Amino acid sequence: MSGVSMPIFAAMLVIFAAVTIFLGYYGYRNTKDNSEFLLGRNKTNPIIIGLSYGATFLSASAVIGFGGQAATHGLTLMWLCFLNLFVGLFVAFLVFGPKTRRVGKRLGASTFADLLGKMYESKGIRAFTAILIIVMMPIYCAAVLKGGVNSVAVITGLTDLYDVILIVMAIIVGIYVVYGGIIAVMYNDALQAGIMFIGMVVILIVTFSTLGGVTNAFESLSALDPGMAGGVLDGFTGWTSVADFGSSEWMLVVTTFLMGVGLGVLTQPQLIVRFMSAKDDRMLDRSLIVGSIFMLVIVGTAYTAGALSNVFFMNNHGGLAFNYVSGLGLGTDFIIPQYILEVFDGVLGGDFFVCLFLLSLVCASISTISALMHTIGAAGGYDLYTLAKNRREKKEADSQNVRVNRICTAVMMVLVVIYCYVMPKDIIAKATSLFMGMTAAALLPAFVHGLYTKGRPNKRAAVCSIAVGTSSYLFWALFINKSSSVFLPICKMLTGDAVLFSGPIQYCDALIVSLPLSIAAFLIVMAIDRYCGSRKMQPAEAE
Numbered sequence: 001m002s003g004v005s006m007p008i009f010a011a012m013l014v015i016f017a018a019v020t021i022f023l024g025y026y027g028y029r030n031t032k033d034n035s036e037f038l039l040g041r042n043k044t045n046p047i048i049i050g051l052s053y054g055a056t057f058l059s060a061s062a063v064i065g066f067g068g069q070a071a072t073h074g075l076t077l078m079w080l081c082f083l084n085l086f087v088g089l090f091v092a093f094l095v096f097g098p099k100t101r102r103v104g105k106r107l108g109a110s111t112f113a114d115l116l117g118k119m120y121e122s123k124g125i126r127a128f129t130a131i132l133i134i135v136m137m138p139i140y141c142a143a144v145l146k147g148g149v150n151s152v153a154v155i156t157g158l159t160d161l162y163d164v165i166l167i168v169m170a171i172i173v174g175i176y177v178v179y180g181g182i183i184a185v186m187y188n189d190a191l192q193a194g195i196m197f198i199g200m201v202v203i204l205i206v207t208f209s210t211l212g213g214v215t216n217a218f219e220s221l222s223a224l225d226p227g228m229a230g231g232v233l234d235g236f237t238g239w240t241s242v243a244d245f246g247s248s249e250w251m252l253v254v255t256t257f258l259m260g261v262g263l264g265v266l267t268q269p270q271l272i273v274r275f276m277s278a279k280d281d282r283m284l285d286r287s288l289i290v291g292s293i294f295m296l297v298i299v300g301t302a303y304t305a306g307a308l309s310n311v312f313f314m315n316n317h318g319g320l321a322f323n324y325v326s327g328l329g330l331g332t333d334f335i336i337p338q339y340i341l342e343v344f345d346g347v348l349g350g351d352f353f354v355c356l357f358l359l360s361l362v363c364a365s366i367s368t369i370s371a372l373m374h375t376i377g378a379a380g381g382y383d384l385y386t387l388a389k390n391r392r393e394k395k396e397a398d399s400q401n402v403r404v405n406r407i408c409t410a411v412m413m414v415l416v417v418i419y420c421y422v423m424p425k426d427i428i429a430k431a432t433s434l435f436m437g438m439t440a441a442a443l444l445p446a447f448v449h450g451l452y453t454k455g456r457p458n459k460r461a462a463v464c465s466i467a468v469g470t471s472s473y474l475f476w477a478l479f480i481n482k483s484s485s486v487f488l489p490i491c492k493m494l495t496g497d498a499v500l501f502s503g504p505i506q507y508c509d510a511l512i513v514s515l516p517l518s519i520a521a522f523l524i525v526m527a528i529d530r531y532c533g534s535r536k537m538q539p540a541e542a543e
Contacts (some may be wrong), residue, residue: 004156004341004358005351012359016195017172018189026178027184032227033398035504038378039277044186045109050290052189053274055196055367057088057265058295063200063302063364064147065432068332070306071339072231072320073253074239075221077306081299083262087424089295092266093288097275101284104276111375111385112269115276116443120459121451123387130383130465132442133269136435138412139487141372142419142436143431145169148365149420151337154330155358166420169366174413177370177377178406182277185370187312192363193294199360200301202353203340207305210312210343219313226322231322231332233507239307242423251507256433256483260509264436267443268372269379302336309339316342337361373416377409412497423487430483433509441469441514445522461525469518476510484510 031037044052070077110117113133117126144384149166153159176184211217222240229236235247243249278284306321313324321335327391330338340357344350385408386399423431446462477484481489482499492498499506 004354009156009355009358010353012355016359016362019191020172020176023187023191024180024236026187027176027180027182030183031402033100033179034398034402034405035110036183036380037402037405039273039381040183040186044183044279046286047290047438048186048190048285049278051193051294052186052210052367052371053271054291054294054298055189055193055364056270056274056371056486057084057268058196058298058364058368060433061165062299063196063361064151064333065143066261066299066335067302067306068335069253069257071309072229072332073236073243073249073257074241074356075303076242076253077257077303077313078300080258080262081296081303083258084265084295084299085292087262087379088265089288089292092271093275093284093291095525096266096277096451097284098281100272100275101278102337103451108398109276111268111378111383112272113379114398115272115439116446116450117383118409120446120457120462122459123447123464125459125462125466126190127387129269129443130379130387132439132470133379134412136438137269137372137376137379138419139337139423139431140435141369141376141416142423143363144368144372145416146420146423147333148362148369150333151361151365152358154337155332155341155354157496158525169362169369170413170417173366173369173373174410176495177373177413178409181402181405182273182374186277187372188275188370189367192367195363196360197294197297198368199353199357202304203343203357204297205302205345206353207308207312210347211308211315212434217308217311224310224314226284229322230326234504236268239310248507251504251509255509255512256481256507260433260437260511262442263444263511263515264433264438267439267447268436269439270375273375279426290354305339306336309335309343312339312343312391319447324485343385369416373409373413374411377405380412381405381408382473386514427466431487434477434484434487437509437511437514438470438473441511441518443469444464445469445519449522458526458529460529461522464525465522471516472517473510473514476513480506481508481510482506483540 066077066080103119104115107115107118109118113126113129113456115128119122134278145166149162149169152165153162158165176188208214208217211220218240223240224239226236226238233248233252235244235249237243243253275284278287309321313319313321317324319327321339322332325331325335325338340354344354347353381404382399385401385404389399390396443466445465449462450457478488479485485491485498489498491500
């Protein structure tokens with residue numbers, strides 16, 4: 001099979017586009033004001049919220065990026081599947097979700113930046129959070145868009161039309177996000193999640209069937225010689241075992257892929273808005289069931305099929321996934337697309353299933369990109385515009401101008417397309433980890449304290465924590481961590497070297513250092529304020 005069946009894929013795209021446009025129009029008709037554009041509260045149901053949350057969380061980065069990393073580094077990434085479910089769903093929905101919904105509704109917050117700002121009664125915290133989103137989220141968004149375009153180009157064989165595919169996908173997303181708001185985004189997410197679910201179930205069945213069953217597939221994977229592995233670091237011990245503790249391989253897989261993404265999900269602005277859009281807590285509880293089933297199938301299949309692709313390529317080409325794809329002149333992000341293209345060759349209905357998988361990848365990309373673009377547009381067109389307008393007019397009122405949100409979203413979509421051309425290859429998984437890690441280091445302590453403190457939250461502690469978390473993360477990411485320093489090579493420009501130190505430490509993710517520092521800063525300032533407060537009370541008590 002040299003490529004996808006274009007007639008079948010074209011027919012699928014036409015039907016998909018028609019439904020997408022209809023849902024975008026539905027969102028447009030039901031978006032009467034800024035509140036409905038930003039939250040759409042009372043316009044959804046548990047199934048929509050659960051599928052939208054899952055589709056937004058699990059983009060092409062989960063299927064293509066982390067699937068390719070699972071092929072390279074092995075089944076250790078299945079621990080990320082556990083973290084996705086436990087932290088990304090159960091902790092998020094049961095611990096953070098209900099409280100976020102109630103506090104957000106009480107404060108009248110419409111975005112994550114708005115929520116944090118009103119929690120602490122701080123324009124500065126709201127502005128910083130919005131700026132963080134505008135600066136960092138486009139990198140994540142561009143990585144997801146690039147992953148989706150790469151898949152379409154490789155599987156269809158239309159690599160010469162890469163630019164056209166990129167621009168068309170960006171325009172499709174831009175139109176229904178700009179006009180339909182959160183309602184169009186969430187309903188399209190649900191549609192796209194359904195397509196993704198069917199596609200990944202088929203892939204899992206075909207993978208095990210092709211490799212002789214579940215037991216034989218994993219036994220064959222375990223029997224592969226680790227010495228033949230390409231793309232791994234020192235300490236790699238095999239595809240069914242964890243790397244040596246403290247080694248370069250362990251640092252990369254555990255601290256970057258597992259911890260960076262596993263913990264970073266708790267402060268994802270585009271996911272937090274899903275909680276705030278729920279009508280009541282019971283809706284969130286029911287959404288959890290839907291989201292759990294969806295995420296287990298998507299990430300479980302992606303990481304399993306990614307690792308097992310090594311067996312398939314070894315059986316058919318005498319080489320491992322990374323080595324084989326590299327020989328074709330492709331990178332890690334192309335392992336899953338190439339595997340799908342070949343594993344369905346000769347399978348009854350293979351052309352149809354390849355087209356279905358390709359449509360699934362398009363859905364995975366679009367669902368996340370739309371949520372990210374809605375969040376970025378709201379950060380600029382609602383949060384920053386509100387702050388600027390209030391300062392100019394000397395009043396306190398949230399903006400109700402939907403047009404500004406739409407303009408900002410459209411402008412940022414253009415910026416994301418530009419980013420796609422300047423980003424290095426094989427960057428999807430790392431860009432995901434970078435954004436999630438950055439938001440967790442900067443905002444997680446302040447977010448938790450703001451939700452669960454009794455009384456007025458400590459603004460000084462929050463500001464200090466945000467400053468320490470942000471500065472320490474940026475320093476480590478730009479000067480110590482080799483994977484993230486490629487985004488902005490300041491260290492190389494200043495010193496001539498990509499990072500300051502060699503050895504395993506260069507693969508340790510910034511979150512491992514910056515989040516503890518951020519928490520420590522918060523606790524220290526709180527302790528100081530409490531001590532100073534008690535000292536001030538002592539003279540009055542003595543009198």
